[in-house]
Amino acid sequence: HSATSVGAIRFACNQARSFCSGGGGLSAAAATATESAGSSGASLQHADQGVEAGGILNAAKYGGRHHVSLIPGDGIGPELMDSVKTIVNVAGSPIDFEEIPLSAERGTDEDMRRAILSIKRNGVGLKGNLETFEGMTSKNVQLRTKLDLFAYVQRCKSIEGVPSRYSDIDILVIRENTEGEYSQLEHFNVPGVVESFKIITEAKSRQIAKFAFDTAIKTRRHRVTAVHKANIMKLSDGLFLDVCRDVARDYPSIEFNDVIVDNCCMQLVARPQQFDIMVLPNLYGNIIGNIAAGLVGGPGVAAGMNIGRKYAVFEAGTRNSGRSIRGKNIANPSALLLTTADMLEYLGDAEDAKKLRNAVLTVLRSGIRTPDLGGSSNTKEVVDAVVQYLLQVRGH
Amino acid sequence: LCQPSYKMPSHQLLLQLMKRPSQLLQASRGLSAAAAGGTRTVTLIPGDGIGPEISNSVKKIFAAAKVPIAWDEVDVTPVKGPDGQFRIPQKAIDSVNKHGIGLKGPLATPVGKGHRSLNLALRKEFNLYANVRPCRSLEGYPTPYKNVDLVTIRENTEGEYSGIEHIIVDGVVQSIKLITETASRRVAKFAFEFALREGRRKVTA
Numbered sequence: 001h002s003a004t005s006v007g008a009i010r011f012a013c014n015q016a017r018s019f020c021s022g023g024g025g026l027s028a029a030a031a032t033a034t035e036s037a038g039s040s041g042a043s044l045q046h047a048d049q050g051v052e053a054g055g056i057l058n059a060a061k062y063g064g065r066h067h068v069s070l071i072p073g074d075g076i077g078p079e080l081m082d083s084v085k086t087i088v089n090v091a092g093s094p095i096d097f098e099e100i101p102l103s104a105e106r107g108t109d110e111d112m113r114r115a116i117l118s119i120k121r122n123g124v125g126l127k128g129n130l131e132t133f134e135g136m137t138s139k140n141v142q143l144r145t146k147l148d149l150f151a152y153v154q155r156c157k158s159i160e161g162v163p164s165r166y167s168d169i170d171i172l173v174i175r176e177n178t179e180g181e182y183s184q185l186e187h188f189n190v191p192g193v194v195e196s197f198k199i200i201t202e203a204k205s206r207q208i209a210k211f212a213f214d215t216a217i218k219t220r221r222h223r224v225t226a227v228h229k230a231n232i233m234k235l236s237d238g239l240f241l242d243v244c245r246d247v248a249r250d251y252p253s254i255e256f257n258d259v260i261v262d263n264c265c266m267q268l269v270a271r272p273q274q275f276d277i278m279v280l281p282n283l284y285g286n287i288i289g290n291i292a293a294g295l296v297g298g299p300g301v302a303a304g305m306n307i308g309r310k311y312a313v314f315e316a317g318t319r320n321s322g323r324s325i326r327g328k329n330i331a332n333p334s335a336l337l338l339t340t341a342d343m344l345e346y347l348g349d350a351e352d353a354k355k356l357r358n359a360v361l362t363v364l365r366s367g368i369r370t371p372d373l374g375g376s377s378n379t380k381e382v383v384d385a386v387v388q389y390l391l392q393v394r395g396h
Numbered sequence: 397l398c399q400p401s402y403k404m405p406s407h408q409l410l411l412q413l414m415k416r417p418s419q420l421l422q423a424s425r426g427l428s429a430a431a432a433g434g435t436r437t438v439t440l441i442p443g444d445g446i447g448p449e450i451s452n453s454v455k456k457i458f459a460a461a462k463v464p465i466a467w468d469e470v471d472v473t474p475v476k477g478p479d480g481q482f483r484i485p486q487k488a489i490d491s492v493n494k495h496g497i498g499l500k501g502p503l504a505t506p507v508g509k510g511h512r513s514l515n516l517a518l519r520k521e522f523n524l525y526a527n528v529r530p531c532r533s534l535e536g537y538p539t540p541y542k543n544v545d546l547v548t549i550r551e552n553t554e555g556e557y558s559g560i561e562h563i564i565v566d567g568v569v570q571s572i573k574l575i576t577e578t579a580s581r582r583v584a585k586f587a588f589e590f591a592l593r594e595g596r597r598k599v600t601a
Contacts, residue, residue: 165540181573192577198556202567231505231513235561236571238508260507269540 047219050353052153052172053305053342059123062096066347069118069125070097074104075321076331077128083333083383084126084340090390091359093344093352098122104131107139116146125313126343128336129321137184140319145178147313149306150204151211152177152285154317156292156302161365163374164297171292172277174215175285176208177306182282200236200281202243209247211307212279216254223255223276224248227264227284240281265291293318300332300372301364303339305346314343329378332370334360337386359389439491440467443501451501468495472503472514484517492522512559519552525579526586527552549590551583 060067072078088095102115107130119125130139143149152175158167185197212224226244230237241258248256259267261284267274268291280288293302302317316335325331337360344353363385369375370382377385442451458465470491474482492498505513518524527550533543560572587599 194575196573196575198571198573200569200571229556230507232516232557232559233561233571234508235563236569239567239569241508 047221049155049157049357050342050345050350051219052155052215053345053353059347060121065094065096066124066349067096067098067122068343068347069115069122070099071102071115071125071127071130072099073102073128073321074131075129075323075326077321079327079329079379080316080331080333080336081126081128083379084336086383087337087356087359087386087390088340090387090394091352091356092394093349093356095344095347097126102130102139104133104136104139107136112139112142116143119143119147119311119313123311124343124347125311126340127313127315129315129319131321131323141182141184143313144306147306147308147311148178149308149311149313150176150178150207151307152289152304153215153307154289154293154302154304156289156296156317158296159301159361159364161361161367162297162301162369164295166272166295169272169292169296171272171275172215172219172221173285173289173292174208174212174277174279175289176204176279176281177285178282179204180282198233198236198283200239202239205240205243205281206247209244209279212244212277213247213251213254216277217251221254221276223257225264225275225278226256226258227261227278227280227288228258229261229284231260237281244279261288264288268292268295290318298372299335300370301334301338303335303342305339305342312343312346314339314346329380330371331379332372333379333383333386334364334370355390355393359386359393362389435464435466436497437466437468437495439488439495439498440469441472441488441498441500441503442469444504445502447501447503451499454499472518474511474514474517482511484514484521489521513557516557516559523553525551525553526583528590547590547594547596549583549587551579554579 070081072081085097088097098118100115100118102111127140127143130143132138132140152173154173154175156169156171156173158164158169179199179201181196181198183197183199185199186194188194209226216222216224224244226241228237228241230241244258245256248254261280264278264284265288268288272292272295275292278288278292289304293299296302299316299318299320304315304317304319306313306315316339318335322331338357341353341357341360344350344356363382364373366385367375368377368382368385370377370379440451440455442448455467468491470485470488472484472488475485477483500518503514503518505511505515519527527548529548529550530546531548532545533539533541554574554576556571556573558572558574560574562570564570584601591597591599
């Protein structure tokens with residue numbers, strides 16, 4: 001494993017604590033780790049929330065404080081980012097945000113270039129969703145491909161107190177983030193006939209598969225499921241599947257199986273508990289990720305992270321801009337706050353991450369929720385509740 | 397062509413079919429007038445896997461209920477034609493063209509290699525451009541969601557299923573999704589006409 005490959009998931013020593021089972025040893029020792037680390041006791045002995053975020057500390061740190069690029073984005077992005085800044089302050093986390101003025105309206109090539117430069121400089125970013133209007137290519141996709149954030153990771157775990165039809169779900173969705181159906185190569189053959197190219201390469205398939213298996217080891221999970229439609233798309237999805245099978249051979253302690261995407265969706269809504277880690281090409285990852293998020297509470301509580309070899313950009317899991325609820329003070333800040341906690345984990349501040357995560361989960365449990373979760377509180381009330389909890393904890 | 401859906405036991409499927417048979421019969425275009433009072437012959441494609449068993453169940457139950465349907469059973473396993481190409485046997489094609497309506501079981505498509513999807517071939521051959529799936533909660537069969545009553549209408553002949561794939565260079569594959577105005581318009585019209593006919597109020601693309 002190369003030193004700079006996040007796929008190697010090598011821990012900085014100060015991150016070892018309860019998450020690192022046996023240091024760099026990726027083997028049966030990890031899979032049969034007996035230290036509890038607060039595991040839930042459910043049959044799937046997964047590591048605590050946030051472990052999957054642990055990465056290489058390649059991020060800018062000035063005077064002991066992390067420097068993080070912040071792209072508020074469109075829709076509810078700006079108002080929710082304000083909540084994040086408030087809470088990060090109150091929690092006393094050592095983060096300084098470098099705000100980047102990139103949005104759907106303000107998005108020239110120069111703005112894009114500066115945004116990318118900033119994230120390269122800081123190593124870590126937190127972003128809202130950038131809207132894509134007709135005729136423009138997606139800026140979100142551009143960011144991901146230019147920074148080579150090859151993996152999109154969503155942890156979908158049932159949250160106590162958040163109403164949902166199923167309990168005890170804990171799925172890690174690992175989605176290839178830079179190719180597939182998002183290659184943005186389309187053209188009119190003749191008027192009225194459009195070709196859209198889906199590109200699958202062996203290199204990127206191998207990269208995402210290795211990342212999935214390495215994450216399985218790190219998070220003490222047992223099974224990786226590849227999702228595909230290789231019976232119809234025999235060459236493209238066939239390649240993806242073959243590569244996943246090949247990579248699986250290097251990880252005998254992790255179980256591997258595959259499922260066709262249509263059956264997968266059906267299984268997800270009928271028996272979601274059967275899934276552990278899922279590795280998917282881009283579009284299926286999008287769809288399955290959203291289904292999984294919906295199963296545990298919806299876009300208001302879903303966290304997501306774009307991970308590359310050198311950089312990481314965190315954002316709300318289902319990447320909604322929330323245009324229709326903008327400015328109405330009803331947006332759910334939980335998703336972005338949980339994402340921020342994951343980001344703190346990535347930056348090496350596990351204690352702060354845990355504190356923030358606990359604060360958000362406690363508030364959700366206590367019934368203070370926005371309308372999307374069936375509650376009657378507004379954004380400000382939820383944020384205030386989280387602030388109160390943090391002040392309380394800090395007071396001790 | 398009606399395809400048994402999911403893991404529904406065949407008798408429950410039959411109840412669904414029997415409940416609103418006119419709805420499903422009307423949904424397929426190009427139908428010659430239903431035989432009034434006489435027996436209607438229908439093509440039967442048992443299919444793979446559990447196909448033969450569930451097809452037998454259907455035959456048994458229809459017989460017991462004295463439904464005026466006669467089955468013309470055909471096999472769609474591809475055979476080599478005079479030009480060396482594999483295609484669906486002419487007998488099967490003639491049967492469907494003659495009767496205008498068929499019932500098929502699941503046809504498995506090998507993963508990664510092997511013959512192309514027969515489901516796709518059948519759709520292309522008979523220009524079955526709309527795949528209609530009514531999804532209604534079954535009384536007595538509780539699921540996490542109650543009172544589901546939606547219909548999915550899927551464009552059935554193009555898109556990601558165009559089967560156009562190339563290996564550009566070693567390790568790089570390109571799969572082409574084809575969307576045409578003609579097919580899109582056709583299935584959209586179908587969806588709205590279906591909605592009007594069935595008294596439904598909203599179409600979501």
